[in-house]
Amino acid sequence: MRPFCYQSETCVSRLNPRQQEAMEAVSGAVLVLAGAGSGKTSVITRKIAYLIDECGLKGHQILALTFTNKAAREMKERVGQLVQGKAARGLTVSTFHNLGLNIIRRECQALGYRPGFSIFDAQDVLTLLKDLTHKEFEAAEDVCEPIQYQISNWKNDLVSPAQALAGANGPEQVLAARVYEAYEKTLKLYNGVDFDDLILQPVRLFTERPDILDKWQNRVRYLLVDEYQDTNSSQYLLVKQLVGMRANFTVVGDDDQSIYAWRGARPENLAILQADFPSLKVIKLEQNYRSTGRILKVANKLIAHNPHEFEKALWSDKGYGEPVRVISCHNEDAEAERIATEILQAQLQNQGAYKDFAILYRGNHQSRLMEMKLQTYKVPYKINGGQSFFGRTEVKDIMAYLKILLNPADDNAFLRIVNTPRREIGAATLEKLVNYATMRGVSLISASQEVGLKEYMSGNALAKVQEFGEWINGLAEQAERDDPIAAVQQMIRDMEYQDWLLQTSSGPPMAEKRMANVELLVESLKESLEVAVKKNEYADMGDAVARLVLLDILERQEEEDDSDRVQLMTLHSAKGLEYPHVFMMGMEEDLLPHRNSIDEGNVEEERRLCYVGITRARQTLTITLARKRQQFGEMLETTPSRFLDELPEADLEWEGRGDDDPSKNVQQGQATLAGLKGLLDDF
DNA sequence: TCCTTTCGTATTTTT
DNA sequence: TACGAAAGGA
Secondary structure, eight states, rough: OOOOOOOOEEEEGGOHHHHHHHOOOOOOOEEEETTTSSOHHHHHHHHHHHHHHHHHOOGGGGEEEEHHHHHHHHHHHHHHHHEEEEEEGTEEEEEEHHHHHHHHHTTTHHTTTTTTTTOOHHHHHHHHHHHIIIIIIOOOOGGGHHHHHHHHHHHTTOOOOOHHHHHSSSSHHHHHHHHHHHHHHHHHHHHHHEEEEHHHHHHHHHHOOHHHHHHHHHHHEEEEEESGGGOHHHHHHHHHHHHHTOOOOEEEEEEGOOOGGGOOTTTTTTHHHHHHHHTEEEEEEOOOSSSSHHHHHHHHHHHHOOOSSSSOOOOOSSOOOOOOOEEEEEEEHHHHHHHHHHHHHHHHHHTTTGGEEEEEESSGGGHHHHHHHHTTTTEEEEEEESGGGGGGGHHHHHHHHHHHHTTOOOHHHHHHTTTOOOOOOOOOHHHHHHHHHHTOOOHHHHHHHHHHGHHHHHHHHHHHHHHHHHHHHHHHHHHHHHHHHHHHHHHHHTHHHHHHHHHSSSHHHHHHHHHHHHHHHHHHHHHHHHHHHTTOOOOHHHHHHHHTTTTTHHHHHTOEEEEESSSEEHHHTTTTTTTTEEEEOOTTTTTTTTTHHHHTOOHHHHHHHHHHHHHEEEEEEEEEEEEEETTTTEEOOOOBBBHHTTOOHHHHHHHHSTTOHHHHHHHHHHHHHHHHHHHHHHH
């Protein structure tokens, strides 16, 4: 739970004048430039309440868009506290992708998809691309990642395969464009959409079908967009289409917190907005309710090194606060150890709970050492991000099974699971099946049931393939006819997945854990169907699975975990969060700013990343760096980050600067340890 | 078909 | 160093 209550939720008069202005600007286009910690979520939620209570809008006429499920949930909850009764009914707070999914589901036919279409996640897409490049282009598989990236960019920029091919320069681009074309065809054939399609297809539909657009425009009388700086071109276009001529909307964003440009986000959408809507009202929120004055000064000073479209200076009335500590450690080991002991010490001196501390880093790999040190000092911690639930093979397996139950055309899912667990259906048999299916122009499942297949493969192989297809078809029927959950459970039992896990896991405890994940998956599916029934909605298995792919359901489980633990995460995933005490580690050249960003001339985004990190801190900020770090196997001297030079010297408290004498550091470490021992003894 | 060895390569990742 | 992928051997 993030404390937000610097004022009562229900008391509108306590908004500051700027926030008030933002809330009351209800006609025309409004851009709220909300600095870090300036209460932007508060403005959005209040504004929704204001629209309902004061402007006579109904909940179902309002749409609020976020990027993450978490943000959407949080916003929903807060609005729920502000607006009671049925006026709020039908209010939509959703992610861009969820909105897109809903549009596609509703307008499925007009778009040429069949119900039950699959969502291909990044992993599915990569598998498909590898398959395509291998078969149709005889290209090496390792070109797939850049191609995937390129295709995603094209789709986000609404570039069609033909346009991509026409505009391609160089052989790689030509290849990418060709693969793009084949990819789009195949995806359509599989009745599948990728994440980019969730935005792109609605945009395409709205462009081609003004009648359908009209319908949606009438439904959305007021639109609000959170984290607007993170929108890409197609998302912005979707926003523009939805608001139409009426152009009644509010977008909230902060160009200084744009850290996803590498993922297609277009922070320049902020400036474009001004050009597209000349009457745009721009409101700046500069009062920060989160951090001490000093932290803000440091943050402002840093970000001032970036060029700005909109000038903005954060201030706070929270007092100046403690200096920002910069600790230069002998090496990465000492750095991690130092952070661990610092937290333990503060904890023992009762300076807050573990969960008040966050350790932020640039790359996930930096968490390793940190984890080890926290373990040795028995500091409870939680890692945010890293290997996700959906990265796990068992989850991917079951998801593929679910997808094929719902969407028999999903050959990608078929190929993933046809021989998992082992069914003695090998590469040779599959190739024949694929050839046959291609020739007949049907899905692999259908092909497996056709009589003509027997002329292409041997009796044994044929029997196995037929058996598999029959089994899947039977289950799909069962899922459709009666209880889908029962069908899924039946399926998992039938294929003896538990035994398979036992065989493929490193040991029984591991297998058990993985089976637990599978059960968790089924459980969340069940729950989501039950919720739909309770809300008197049509309990649709396809919808439940789709929401599962969009991570919506499972995140909730993790969120309920409010145990007292130190939070570890990357700077990227820290955006939007805040902690009383923040540690930023690895403040070195080549790490922050990252080597690759320096090479690409993208230091500005790294600076924003650093800015995001600094502005997470409420009370204290500690920056650490290692003078030596193991890079690619060898110990190398590091250079302190250029960003340190950009901070106001007077507000920093250095420790160990220019101190290259290792003995002193060891001593320092021992001193800390001794101190800790004393503290522990007192306990 | 599966297991071992070897080789190559090291960001960030809301959905 | 450390991990994943690809290739090659059993």
